[in-house]
Amino acid sequence: MSALGRIGQKLLFTLDPETAHGLSIxxxxxxxxxxxxxxxxxRLKVSLCGLDFPNPLGMAAGYDKNAEVPDALLGLGFGFAEVGxxxxxxQTGNPKPRIFRLPSDGAVINRLGFNNEGHAAAEKRLAARKGRAGIVGINIxxxxxxxxxxxxxxRGVIRFARYASYLTINISSPNTPGLRNMQEREQLGELLSRVMAARAAAPAKPPVFLKIAPDLVEAELEDITAEVTEKQMDxxxxxxxxxxxxxxxxxxxxGETGGLSGKPLFERSxxxxxxxxxxxxxxxxxxxxGGVDSAETALEKIRAGADLxxxxxxxxxxxxxxxxxxxSGMARFMDSQGLKSLRELRDSRLDRWAAKPL
Structure with a gap:
């Protein structure tokens, strides 16, 4: 980080996390x-699901909850941005304070609880940018x-299919009581059946992804795989x-309750x-x-089987x-290895990572 960047971060860190987040938006x-x-x-381009990503690095959901700045995020260099x-x-979400920085761990704990302005407000913003270039996913x-x-x-699928490069079905936040129960096979089967039927009836048919929790055991991953495969999720x-x-x-x-993100999440995720x-x-x-904060961690996700x-x-x-x-670090790595495409790297450490204990 540059000297100016360190000064800016120091100033932001004097503020509570939600205020700092609002200022960055x-x-x-x-x-x-x-x-x-x-x-x-x-060489960093990735094509999948009918989409051409200029590079594999995206902004995850949670930052731009209300679809206020997807194009500005793309302007930072992200190959795609996911809003929501x-x-x-x-809904206002859970009581404050609800975001906690853990600087010595490079981590954050949040229990925000899907605080956002709702479908109507987001749709107004997304409709205004319709037709612009750039891949913007919508997390519902x-x-x-x-x-x-x-x-x-x-309702989310039907409302946002026309604006979304892709849709994400988020049932994995720990901050809405009972939400993660929807990852259980019976509930998941009903959810995915109805979601995919909604997409089939929508005016546009973007890819649909399922976002899962890291706190799952092998049997649960097997159940999720079976439903994702059967329902033909993307x-x-x-x-x-x-x-x-x-x-x-x-x-x-x-000891604060909520979801932990950042460096400590890298290995398990x-x-x-x-x-x-x-x-x-x-x-x-x-x-x-989960824990992506450098070229090496981004590349390691790809080695472990990630496309993006x-x-x-x-x-x-x-x-x-x-x-x-x-x-820039990814490009230098490709130079050093003589790689022409990131696809050459994918799965190269799949067995090593899959063999690690959960």
């Missing part, structure tokens, strides 16, 4: 030059007090935040990624998320120039 919305866009390298999670009705969820959560996902995003706390050095906030690649086979798309990778927490600690540094 405001800076992007106003078009402030927070970081330069890195040069494009054709968006629920049908606006269910309201906390919904009487029919599956219906909430159907792929899986591995993974959301974890409820585990092993190995943390931060004494202050380590990468093991689950590799296990899912083994179960799904080589065809379906997998997006690897996403980050969020890493940028909290490394600043908005991080995407450019990662992409």
């Amino acid at each position: 405001a800076a992007l919305r106003c078009g402030l030059p927070v970081a330069g866009r890195p040069p494009q390298d054709n 999670t968006i629920t049908p009705l606006p 969820g269910a309201n906390k007090d919904s009487a029919d959560r599956v219906s909430d996902y159907e 792929g899986v995003i591995v993974s959301n935040t974890t409820i585990a706390r092993a190995g943390l050095s931060s004494a202050g906030f380590a 990468t093991i689950v990624l590799a296990r899912m690649r083994k179960l799904l086979g080589p065809g379906p798309t997998i997006i690897g998320v 990778v996403q980050l969020y927490t890493g940028m909290i600690y490394a600043g908005p120039a991080l995407p450019g540094r990662i992409l």
Whole structure:
């Protein structure tokens, strides 16, 4: 990080995390030059599900919850941006404080609870950008007090299919009570059946991905694989935040409830990624998320079976120039190895990662 970047981070870290997050969104919305866009390298292009990604690095859901700045994020160098999670009705989420930085661990704990402005507000913004270049995924969820959560996902598919490069079905947040139960096979089967039927009836038919938790055992991964395969989902995003706390050095906030993201999530999320690649086979798309904060961690996700990778927490600690540094580092690695495409790297450490214990 540059000296100016370190000063900016120090100033932001004097603020509570939600205020700092709001300021970063405001800076992007106003078009402030927070970081330069890195040069494009054709070797980093990835084509899958009918989409041509200029590079494999994306901004994960959770940052731009209300679809305010997807184009500004693409301007930082990201190959794609995922907005949301968006629920049908606006909701304030859980009581504050609900975001906690763990700097010594390079981690964050959050229990936000799908705070967002709802479908109508997001649709207005997404409709205004319709026709612009750039891959923007839309992550949809269910309201906390919904009487029919599956219906909430159907409504999200129908409403946003026309605007989405792809849709993500998020049932893996630990911060909405009972939401992760939808990963259980019977509930998951009903959800995915209805979601895919909704897409079939929608005016546009973007790819649909399922975002899963890292806190799953092998039998649960097998059940998810069976349903994803049977319902012909396009792929899986591995993974959301974890409820585990092993190995943390931060004494202050380590006991806070919520989902843990950042460096401590890297190993487990990468093991689950590799296990899912083994179960799904080589065809379906997998997006690897969790602990990506450098070119090496991004490349390791690809070695473990990912087609694309996403980050969020890493940028909290490394600043908005991080995407450019990662992409430059990936290009240098390809130079050193004489690689013409990232596809040559995928799965090269799949067996090693899949063999690690969960």
